[in-house]
Amino acid sequence: MNKTPARHLGANLSRRDLIAAAGLGGLALATGARSAFAAGADNVLKVGFISPRTGALAGFGQTDGYVLEVVRKALAKGFAVAGKTFEIQILDQDTQSDPSRASQLAKTLINSDQVDLMLAVSTPETINPVADACEAAGVPCLSTVMPWEAWYFGRGAKPGQPSPFKWTYHFGFGVDEFYKTYVSQWSLIETNKKVGVLYPNDADGNAIRAHLAPLLASQGFSIVDPGPYEDGTTDYSAQIALFKKEKCQIFNSFPIPPDFAAFWRQAAQQGYARQVKIAQIAKTGLFPDGVEALGNLGFNLASAAYWHKAFPYKSPLTGISGTELADGYEAASGKQWTQQLGASLSLFDAGFEALKASADPRDKAAVAKAIATLKTTTMIGKVDFTAGPVANVSPGPIIGTQWVKAPAGSKFKLDYVVTEHATDPNVPVGAKLAPYNG
Incomplete structure (x- = not known):
């Protein structure tokens, strides 16, 4: 059987021709992909x-x-x-x-x-x-x-x-949205209006301490502030002791997530978490995996949402x-x-x-x-x-929310529900705020 120097593919196209054509075709395709845009x-x-x-x-x-x-x-x-x-x-x-x-x-x-x-x-x-x-x-x-x-x-x-x-x-x-949301959210459960705050020594914490705390105080909330702490702190015994002594039924914090996890576990171990009726957290507790990591301590944490699927x-x-x-x-x-x-x-x-x-x-x-x-x-x-x-x-808005146990049949452990909407009434309220210790 005779072998030809180049095996023809198609009527008049050799392998070399095909490779060359493929290269031109690739260039044409690339050019075509950009044809929707102006040149240059x-x-x-x-x-x-x-x-x-x-x-x-x-x-x-x-x-x-x-x-x-x-x-x-x-x-x-x-x-x-x-x-x-x-x-x-x-x-x-x-x-x-x-x-x-x-x-x-x-x-x-x-x-x-x-x-x-x-x-x-x-x-x-x-x-x-x-x-x-x-x-x-x-x-x-x-x-x-x-x-x-x-x-x-x-x-x-x-x-x-x-x-x-x-x-x-x-x-x-901003602070005004947090203020409106917290006053609205905290009015949903009867408390002694004493708020233990844990605000870090960072840009968020210092802004909140300077601007939000005085607004909350003007509405009759007693702010118990042990002072700024450094991000990465591992021992919160002094802050917890103060909150217990002052019987703070509302807790509010703006920490990075690892710091809150450390604080809240210590608060549970040292008996403070049992005194809390509203645990209102921000900057942390925003996402389900972080709350799930807290186990049972994560249920009924109050949060706030800058966006919700609702x-x-x-x-x-x-x-x-x-x-x-x-x-x-x-x-x-x-x-x-x-x-x-x-x-x-x-x-x-x-x-x-x-x-x-x-x-x-x-x-x-x-x-x-x-x-x-x-x-x-x-x-x-x-x-x-x-x-x-x-x-x-x-x-922009920030609306009151809460992490609760997901209903039976859910593929997730938690549900994130809207509990108030003072900063955007167009967002539907989906649930009643439950006390942290029911």
Whole structure:
């Protein structure tokens, strides 16, 4: 049998021809994949996204991978601004819960990657160093999920003076929202109105001590404050002894998650937890895995939600509802939904609404101006930077919630129920607040 030098595949196409054609075809496919976008480098928009996905604050970033998938899918065919379609590159980075790393990541995204917009989410340890880097470099930055006072005053702004910030903006809850929620929530159960507070010596704790505690005192609550403690403290015996002595039936704290777990186990061992009628926690106890880790001590902890799947708003970027977002995450991950899902998605909602409103998203000054005048509705509800309370800030809701035993037949141990809605009456109340010790 004779062998030909090149075996023909098809009418007139040799193996070498096919390989060459395949290379051209690959190039054509690659070109076709980009055909929805205008030619040239100016058709690419780079968006930085920085969050804590590992380390002590990992609970805040646990769902960000899923949110990024949802966002990238929505943007796969490009993003239209003023008649031009842009290819979107989202450059996401994990701070590992380290403020120094957050700052360095921001500088790399600014200087090496040359992002057009920076998005930062969850806690001062992440947001403030990122915002400071952006302010110094003249890059528009939008953030959410920390008390706005810790963002604004914690970065050097002074009460009664003009905002020192031109490039950085923050939306979401503040002291006033916590105040309204706590007064509303704490009125649901009869107590002696004595509040034992455990506020750390960090940006959150110091802002809450300075601004929230006096407001609560003005409503007749007696604040028992043993003073600031350092993050990472392991022995809380002195604080617990004071709370027991003062018979504090309400407990309130803003710690990082490991610190609360250590405190609450010691409070149970030393008899204080049995005196508590309302255990109102913030910054920790936000996510189901952290509460589950406490075992029976986690049931009936009162919390507050900056987003809940019951929020009646849709994402303008993706078009999905809160229930769809939560159900999609549970189906994809096998894990219970968390309030961070809607918050992280709302950051993309607001960011891309600002890019659209800028008319020229490659112009950083135009993007910053668009954020400053942004009025829109995101997954968490209204975002309005024209309404104060200070420049560069748009306040947002925080609603009263509670962790309770899940109903029979649930595949999860806990249910997260809405117990009050003073800061956003559009969110339906789903359950009555139960005392911590029923």
